Amino acid sequence: MMRRPPGERGAALLTVLLLVAVMAVIAATALDRLTLATRIAGSAATVDQGRAYSFAAEQIALRRVADLVGRDPAKLTLAGDWLGRDFVLPLPGGEGRAKLADANNCFNLNSLVAETAPGRFSQRAGSMRQFGELMTLLGIDPGQAQAIAGAAADWIDSDSNEGPLGAEDNAYRAMPGAYLPANRKMADVSELRAVRGVTPKIYAQLKRWICVLPATEPVRLNVNTLAPEQAPLIAMLVPGEITLGDARAALAARPAGGYGSSVRFWEAAPFEGFDPPTDVAEQAGVTSRWLSLTTNVTMGDGFLTAVSLIDANGGAPSAGLAPPTIVRRDWGEAD
Structure with a gap:
């Protein structure tokens, strides 16, 4: 029987311990990844279920809007206590809340232009003056207000010619992180932050007063x-x-x-x-074509927000001729 030198005693034990340590690390990593994958799958399932509940809330809201419009297509009032009211939707394992708001009662940034031909937009002077006046009434310096109104109209209109107080390609190329104006309708109010002259403070002042609707007609409020x-x-x-x-x-x-x-x-x-x-x-009208539905769905630790824009006219020239439809849907909270 061979005798091991004293310096080699315990080598086998160390080898075994090293293998056990490596296997423990591999097992822990695999378990951690399995746990993460399970959570991701669970979150995805929760989101899918939350979206399904949001779609259901939209259908309920569309029926509610159809009922409101059907009462008197020529006039929409507060009758029925629908505006800004939280409607609770009991759900299996959670809760949903839906709230309707009048999306007409804001300054539509896309009204700064008129669509003179499909996809072609020219500035609307009257709307620019109204936007400038709104900003002035909210405490923004009149000079800044007019400059922002002009720059916002230039941002949307189809040409590359600067208006008297506007800003086109050259103005934005000269900025840090140069970019170009969109020359199309805005898709979200957050686009206004990219317009020359709009600071974070000004945007915060304006945010609750402005909106972006698919149409470019002049603002039409519901008094x-x-x-x-x-x-x-x-x-x-x-x-x-x-x-x-x-x-x-x-x-x-x-x-x-x-x-x-x-x-x-x-x-x-x-x-x-x-x-x-x-x-x-x-x-200053008495009807509302555009309504917004905010749906909040809570399921366990999951939370989902959806904001849907409803066309109460259903694409028809006036209310009551077609059923209301969803024209836009945004997931998540606004910026």
Whole structure:
């Protein structure tokens, strides 16, 4: 029997221990990856289930909107306590909440242009003045406001010619991290942050007052769903001629059944003696084509938010001719 030198005693044991350690590390890594894969699969299943519940909430909302429109296609009011109200949707293993809002009551950035031909956009001077006035009413410097309105219109219009206060290719090429204007309709309000002159502070001031709708028609508000604190949206319609106080008073004095027409609205006591131009007067309407649905679904530790834009007209020229449809859907919370 061979005797091992004293220096080699325990070598076999060390080899075995080393193999055990390596196998333990491999097993721990494999278990960790298996756990991660299981969690990812579970999260994916939760997201898929959450989206299915969101789609179901959309269908419920579409039926609700159809009912609201069907009551009186010529007028949409607060009757039925639908605006901004949380509707709870009990779900297996979770909960859903859905809320409808009037997406007409904001300044549509795409209204800064008019679609003169399919895919061709030219600036709309009246909307630019209204956007500048809205910013001024919100406390933004008038000079900055007009420059931002001009730059935003240049961002969307189809040509490369700078307006009097606008900004086109050359202005953006000179910026750090040079880029070019889109020259098309905006797809999301966050695009405004890329427009020259829009600082984070200005964007924060504007965010709750602006929106992006698929249409480029002039802003058309619904005075039957506007809250008195949204008076700047009325005051912007005729720059310098309507005070915030008068606009707020007219909205606060709204009849219980709402105003029957834009004519009735402009005849309210706070506007006595004021006669706005016909095209501007019609911007204070009594119906809403666009509504937004915010759905929040909670399942266990999972949470999903969806914001859906509803066309109450269903693509038809006026309400009541076609069923409401979903035209856009955004997943996740807004920026």
